[in-house]
Amino acid sequence: MKTNKPSQTKEGAAADRTRKAQILRVAIETIATLGYAQASVGQIAARAGISKGVITYHFASKDEIMEQIVKEVYEAAVRFMQPIIERETVPVAVLRAYIESNLAFMAANRDHIVALTEIVGNAxxxxxxxxxxxxxxxxxxxxxxxxxxxxEQTGEFKAFSDFSARVAAITLRSAIDGVAYRLAADPNLDVAGFARELAELFLAAVRRPAWETETESKERG
Structure with missing residues (x-):
């Protein structure tokens, strides 16, 4: 059970943040190694070299640790991806950056992604x-x-109905999320190569057909 904390100095608050970050880091490593079910508070404490009481001082339960991990991984992904995507200025390049930066984050943070898939799949x-x-x-x-x-507005992509745009988005997200499961099974997965191929496949699927562009040009001419 989480205990009530006394008022803290700035140094004490900083030490608390450091300890919480350590617990979360070890929790991620433990889940990635042992799986969600085996990653008990006791296991996390043992791997961190601290008592269970230290963990329950900072986190009320295993559930609270899991919630914080999910939140931090998603926020870290946004921080990683956003500047890469925002450098691009046209839809094709932005979509490619979205796909490739998603997978680059996974490759650079394998334990985080494996832990996330374990938590989301089992909690x-x-x-x-x-x-x-x-x-x-x-x-x-x-x-x-x-x-x-x-x-679609710029003419680079084909026309989408609300339904078909949603189907395309679900398909892409499913493909990206599927890489996370492959990465968990195969630490040597060529994620960069996978990202390039996925980007090419998806862009080929959503680009405006060449014949439409040619027909439009002839009609204008």
Missing amino acids: REPDGRPKFADSSDDSILQPVVEILRWG
Whole structure:
């Protein structure tokens, strides 16, 4: 059970942040190595060289540790990807950057990604529902849909209905997320090569057909 903390000095607060970061780092390593089910608070404490009491001082439960890991991995991914994507100025390049930066983050943070897939795949609410995999939450699809709509407006991508844009976004996200599971099974996976191939495949699928462009040019001429 998480205890009430006394008021702290700045030095004490900094030490607390350092300790929490250590616990989360070791928790990620433990989950990536042993799997979600075996990554108990006791295992995390033993690997960190601290007592279980130190962990429960900072985190009320294993669930709270898992929630913090999910939050931190997603936030770290955004920090990694955003500047790469924002350097690009046209839809084709932005979509390629979105795909390749997603996978580059995975390659650079394998333990984080393996731990994330373990948590998302196994954590449950008391009624048995997945704790993190909410199929009704389309927020992760929205960036892809927006890029596709932008490319449609510029003429680089084909026309999409609301339904087909959502299908395309789900397909791409499923392919990207699938790499995380492959990476867990194969530490030597060529993620950079996978990213290049996935980008080419998806761009080929969403680009405006050449015959449409040629027909439009002839009609204008």
